[in-house]
Every structure is written in C-alpha cells, then in structure tokens.
Amino acid sequence: MPPTNTSVAHALDIADQRHWTRRPPVRPSARLRHLLHSQDGTLLAPRLFAYPQALIRWADGDTSDLTPTRATLIEHEIYRTWQPEVRRRAHQQILEHDGCVTVQLHARFSFTTPSGEFPDPRLRRLTEDLPALHARHLFEARHGDATEEDLRRILADGIGEAYFFRALPPDQQQAAVNIADLHAVQFHY
Incomplete structure (x- = not known):
C-alpha cells in the first residue's frame, strides 16, 4: 500500500480510475484547460492556492512558475472531477449488485x-x-x-x-x- 495517501477523498478518487472510460489529460496545462472549461476560475483558484490569472497563464502553456505542489493539487482536482457520471454509475452498480x-x-x-x-x-x-x-x-x-x-x-x-x-x-x-x-x-x- 502506498504510504503517502492520507486523504479518504483522494483514495476514493484513485479507486475510481478503474471505471473511467477515458484517461484524463496528463500535462498540467491540458489539465488546467479542462478544469477551466468545466468550472469557474475564480472558484478553482482558491482550491489550487493560486490567482485566477496564474491559472489562465498556466493553461496557455506558461508553466515556468508552476511548483510541484501546485501541479499535485491540479492532479488531485482532475481526479476529483473527471467523468462524474461514469463514477456515479459505477458506484451505483457496485451497490446494486x-x-x-x-x-x-x-x-x-x-x-x-x-x-x-x-x-x-x-x-x-x-x-x-x-x-x-x-x-x-x-x-x-x-x-x-x-x-x-x-x-x-x-x-x-x-x-x-x-x-x-x-x-x-x-x-x-x-x-x-x-x-x-x-x-x-x-x-x-
């Protein structure tokens, strides 16, 4: 068992990977483009401990000042929001059967x-x-x-x-x- 995961929420998100029908984006800029497309940047910025302008700059490809900590937060946010309907269906099937x-x-x-x-x-x-x-x-x-x-x-x-x-x-x-x-x-x- 990986010793680093101490979040129940993130552990559930990681377990949901098995049910995804498509893989999420890998690069931080592509991840941010997806996140900004699906939610408001002013609501996303506090979760990533960044300014909305920085999110837009990173989404455009300028990741020179993107720290590894923020890249991890972006990854967690992608895992949290990726394919919510697929996730709900998988959970429902698990519980029904x-x-x-x-x-x-x-x-x-x-x-x-x-x-x-x-x-x-x-x-x-x-x-x-x-x-x-x-x-x-x-x-x-x-x-x-x-x-x-x-x-x-x-x-x-x-x-x-x-x-x-x-x-x-x-x-x-x-x-x-x-x-x-x-x-x-x-x-x-």
Missing part, C-alpha cells in the same frame, strides 16, 4: 463511550470489507463533496462495524470508533 468495497488502512483509532474517549496507541494495519450501508454513505458523501472529516467519520463507523464490533450483538455496540491518526488509506472495488 452487492459489490465489495474493501479498504486498507494504516491508522490509530480512538473509542468514544458514555464514560469518555479512549485513545488506542497501536498503529493498526487493517484490510476490511465495508458494510454495504457504510459504502453507500461513503459514496453519497463523496458525490456531495463532503469534507475530509465527514468521510473519515463514515469510514470509521464502517470499520467499527466490520472489524471492532463484528462479534458483538447490536445492542452492545456502545462505543464510537474514530480515526485518530491516518497514515495511509486505499480502496478497492
């Missing part, structure tokens, strides 16, 4: 009970299939541009049900699982 959404995590967890929060200092490496309800919530949240915090909460609930509380009867599941420190995440579906 009892498809499996597997997550690999390398993280620390904490547990919240009525008597308080209890951090677990162990760094766990888990591979679990998410319950269908949690996979549905995760896909819906991603389509709704939910925050990273919301996506982590949904993922933590699914991991709690699939791993931590799978042997308990439903009436004994009183603890809430939280992802305290996410080192890596990857999805397969």
